[in-house]
Amino acid sequence: MPDTVDLLHIHDLRFAWPGSSGDVLALADLRLSPGRSYFLHGPSGCGKSTLLGLMAGVLLPRQGRVELQGQDWAALPAGRRDRRRADLVGVIFQQFNLLSYLSCLDNVLLPCRLSRVRAQRCNGSIQDEAHRLLQRMDLPAALWGRRADALSIGQQQRVAAARALIGRPPLVIADEPTSALDEPLRDAFMSLLMAECREGGSTLVFVSHDARLAQHFDERLSLRDMQAGQVLQETVA
Amino acid sequence: MSFLLRLALRSAWNRRGTLGLVLASIALSTALLWTLEGLRRDLRSSFSQAVSGTDLVVGARSGSVQLMLYTVFRVGGATNGISMDSVRAVSAHRAVAWTVPIALGDSYRGFPVLGTTTGYFQHFAYGDRQPLALASGRAFSGQLDGLYEAVLGAEVAQQLGHRLGNRITLSHGVGATPGLEHADKAFTVTGILQRTGTPVDRTVHVSLQALQAIHLDWVGGAPMPGVRISAQDARKFDLEPRQVTAALVGLKSRAAVFTVQRFVSEYRDEPLMGVLPGVALDELWDALGLGERALQLVCALVALVSLAGLVATVLAGLNERRRELAVLRAMGAGPRDVLWLLVLEGAVVTSTGAVVGLLAALGAQALAGPVLQARFGILLQMGLPAATQWGVLGAVLLAGMLASLLPAWRAYRLSLADGLSPRL
Numbered sequence: 001m002p003d004t005v006d007l008l009h010i011h012d013l014r015f016a017w018p019g020s021s022g023d024v025l026a027l028a029d030l031r032l033s034p035g036r037s038y039f040l041h042g043p044s045g046c047g048k049s050t051l052l053g054l055m056a057g058v059l060l061p062r063q064g065r066v067e068l069q070g071q072d073w074a075a076l077p078a079g080r081r082d083r084r085r086a087d088l089v090g091v092i093f094q095q096f097n098l099l100s101y102l103s104c105l106d107n108v109l110l111p112c113r114l115s116r117v118r119a120q121r122c123n124g125s126i127q128d129e130a131h132r133l134l135q136r137m138d139l140p141a142a143l144w145g146r147r148a149d150a151l152s153i154g155q156q157q158r159v160a161a162a163r164a165l166i167g168r169p170p171l172v173i174a175d176e177p178t179s180a181l182d183e184p185l186r187d188a189f190m191s192l193l194m195a196e197c198r199e200g201g202s203t204l205v206f207v208s209h210d211a212r213l214a215q216h217f218d219e220r221l222s223l224r225d226m227q228a229g230q231v232l233q234e235t236v237a
Numbered sequence: 238m239s240f241l242l243r244l245a246l247r248s249a250w251n252r253r254g255t256l257g258l259v260l261a262s263i264a265l266s267t268a269l270l271w272t273l274e275g276l277r278r279d280l281r282s283s284f285s286q287a288v289s290g291t292d293l294v295v296g297a298r299s300g301s302v303q304l305m306l307y308t309v310f311r312v313g314g315a316t317n318g319i320s321m322d323s324v325r326a327v328s329a330h331r332a333v334a335w336t337v338p339i340a341l342g343d344s345y346r347g348f349p350v351l352g353t354t355t356g357y358f359q360h361f362a363y364g365d366r367q368p369l370a371l372a373s374g375r376a377f378s379g380q381l382d383g384l385y386e387a388v389l390g391a392e393v394a395q396q397l398g399h400r401l402g403n404r405i406t407l408s409h410g411v412g413a414t415p416g417l418e419h420a421d422k423a424f425t426v427t428g429i430l431q432r433t434g435t436p437v438d439r440t441v442h443v444s445l446q447a448l449q450a451i452h453l454d455w456v457g458g459a460p461m462p463g464v465r466i467s468a469q470d471a472r473k474f475d476l477e478p479r480q481v482t483a484a485l486v487g488l489k490s491r492a493a494v495f496t497v498q499r500f501v502s503e504y505r506d507e508p509l510m511g512v513l514p515g516v517a518l519d520e521l522w523d524a525l526g527l528g529e530r531a532l533q534l535v536c537a538l539v540a541l542v543s544l545a546g547l548v549a550t551v552l553a554g555l556n557e558r559r560r561e562l563a564v565l566r567a568m569g570a571g572p573r574d575v576l577w578l579l580v581l582e583g584a585v586v587t588s589t590g591a592v593v594g595l596l597a598a599l600g601a602q603a604l605a606g607p608v609l610q611a612r613f614g615i616l617l618q619m620g621l622p623a624a625t626q627w628g629v630l631g632a633v634l635l636a637g638m639l640a641s642l643l644p645a646w647r648a649y650r651l652s653l654a655d656g657l658s659p660r661l
Contacts, residue, residue: 058566078571086569093567096560099244101251113240114569 090164118167266543267594583641
C-alpha cells in the first residue's frame with residue numbers, strides 16, 4: 001500500500017530521551033490523512049508533546065520511521081529537516097508562542113520569511129495574507145503593529161494560530177493551545193482554528209487533556225491505547 | 238540567514254538591559270587590564286628613567302646595583318669615596334663632555350643631603366631627558382658668598398612646608414636616628430625644584446664646599462672637642478673637597494661609552510668603576526620585580542573574574558531565552574542556527590565592550606596622565622600602546638568569544654533536547 005495517500009505515517013516507532021534507559025513512546029502504526037483533524041489525548045506525561053516533536057521532525061526516533069508526505073524525517077540531513085519543517089508544518093504552543101520583541105504582524109509573517117514555500121502558497125502578498133488571517137482571528141487592526149507582549153493571552157494565542165496557518169502548511173500541530181484560555185475564549189478560538197484549517201486544507205493534530213474539546217474533531221486518538229499496541233481511531237459521527 | 242541575523246539583533250536589543258550590563262563589565266575589565274598593563278610598563282620605564290642624559294656613573298669599585306642605589310636612589314651609603322683627582326682625570330678624557338661630582342652622607346630630617354656643583358642643575362636629567370627646573374628661587378650660587386645655600390626637592394619642601402628664605406640645619410649622617418646637628422652653620426633655602434617623580438624630589442642640594450665647611454671642625458663623626466670654627470671663619474679655609482662619593486659623567490658621543498668605561502676601570506691611581514645607569518637600573522628593577530609580578534597577577538585575576546561574569550550572565554539569561562529558541566526551532570531554525578546566533582551575540586557584545594573599554598582607558602589616561610606624573614611621578618606614555626597591551630586586548634576578545642561558546646553550546650544542547658516544548 002503506497003504511503004503517499006497518508007499525510008503522515010508513523011511506523012514501528014520507539015523513542016527514548018537521550019540518557020534515559022526506557023522508551024517514552026512506542027507506536028506500532030499511526031496514519032494521518034490530509035485535511036482531517038485529530039484530537040490527541042492522554043494523561044499528562046504520556047508523551048503527547050514528544051509525539052508532536054517527532055511529527056515535526058524536531059526529535060528523531062530511536063527506531064522506526066516518521067514519514068511526512070512520504071519522506072522519513074530521519075533520512076534527511078539536519079539542515080534539510082529544518083527547512084522542510086518550515087515549509088510543511090505550523091506549530092502552536094500552549095503559551096508564549098510569540099517573539100515578544102516583534103510586532104503581531106511580524107510574528108505572523110515569520111514562517112513566510114523563513115520559508116519561500118510558505119510565502120508562495122499565500123494568496124496575494126504575504127502582508128495581505130497576514131492581514132486576512134489576523135482579521136479572521138478577530139484581532140482589530142489597531143493591535144497589529146503592537147509588540148506581541150502587549151497583547152492579552154487570548155489575543156496572543158490567536159496571533160499564534162494565524163502564524164501557524166499562514167501559507168497553508170499541510171500539517172498544523174497544536175500543543176494544548178487553549179489551556180490558558182477561559183471557556184468562552186476557548187470555544188471561539190477552537191471554531192476559528194478549525195474553520196481556517198478546513199479552508200486551508202491543513203491536517204490538524206491537536207493535543208489536549210480536556211475531553212470536552214473532542215467533539216470539534218474528525219477523529220480522536222488516545223495515546224495510551226495506541227501505546228498498548230492497538231491503533232484506536234474513533235470516528236466521531 | 239540575513240533574516241536570522243536581523244532577528245538576532247532585535248532580540249539582543251530587546252535584552253539590551255542585561256546585555257548592556259555584560260558589555261559594561263567587559264568594557265570595565267578591558268579598561269582596567271589595558272591601564273594596568275600600560276601602568277606596569279610605564280612604572281618600569283619611570284623607574285629606569287630616574288636618571289637620563291648621564292652616560293656613566295663613576296664610583297669606588299663595588300657592585301653596580303649598589304652604586305645606583307646610593308647615587309640615584311640615595312639608599313644606603315658608599316663604602317668608599319673617590320678622590321677629586323680621579324674625577325678630574327675622568328673629566329680630562331677627550332670623549333667626556335662634563336662631570337658632576339656628588340657627595341652624600343648628611344641628612345635633613347630624614348631626607349638625604351647631596352653635595353654637588355652648579356653643573357648638577359645643568360646636566361642632570363630624568364625621564365625623557367627632561368632637565369631639572371626650579372619651581373621658585375634659584376640654584377645655590379657655588380660662590381663663597383652664598384656658601385650656605387640649599388635647593389630643596391619638591392617633596393622635601395612640600396612635606397616640611399618650607400619656602401624660600403627658610404633656614405635649615407643639616408644633621409650629620411643618615412638613617413632613622415638623627416645624628417648630631419650642624420647647628421652652628423644654618424643654610425638658607427634659595428630654590429625649590431619642580432616635581433620630577435624621581436628621588437631628586439626627596440633630596441636637599443647644597444654645594445660641595447658647604448659640605449666641606451660644616452665638617453671643618455668635625456672629626457670621626459663628632460665635633461672636635463674644644464675647636465669651634467664659626468660659619469663666617471669657615472670661608473677662610475680651603476674648602477675644595479678632596480673626596481666625593483661618585484661622579485656623574487656625560488659624554489660628547491654615546492658611542493664612546495665603552496671606551497670611557499674601560500678607561501675608568503683601568504684607572505691606575507685608584508680602583509674605580511663606571512656604570513651605565515640604564516643597564517644598572519634595569520638590573521635593579523629585575524631585583525625588585527616582585528611588585529611587577531604582583532601587578533601581573535592582579536591583571537590576570539581581573540580578567541578571569543570579568544570573563545566568569547560574562548559566562549554567568551549569558552548562562553543565566555539563557556533560561557529566559559529557551560522559549561524564544563523553541564519558537565525559532567519550530568519556525569524552521571536549526572540547532573546550528575541557534576548555536577550561531579549565540580556565538581554571534583557573544584562576539585558582538587565582547588568586541589563592542591572591548592572597544593568601549595579601550596576608549597574609556599585612553600580617555601582616562603588623557604585626563605589622569607598629568608596628575609599621575611605630578612603626584613606620583615609616573616610618566617604615562619600617551620599614544621604609544623605597548624605590544625603587551627594589544628596582547629591584552631586580543632586576549633579579552635579571544636576569551637570573550639570562547640566564553641560565549643559555553644552558553645551557545647548549552648543552548649544547542651537544550652534546543653536538541655527540548656524538541657518543541659521547553660521543559661522548564
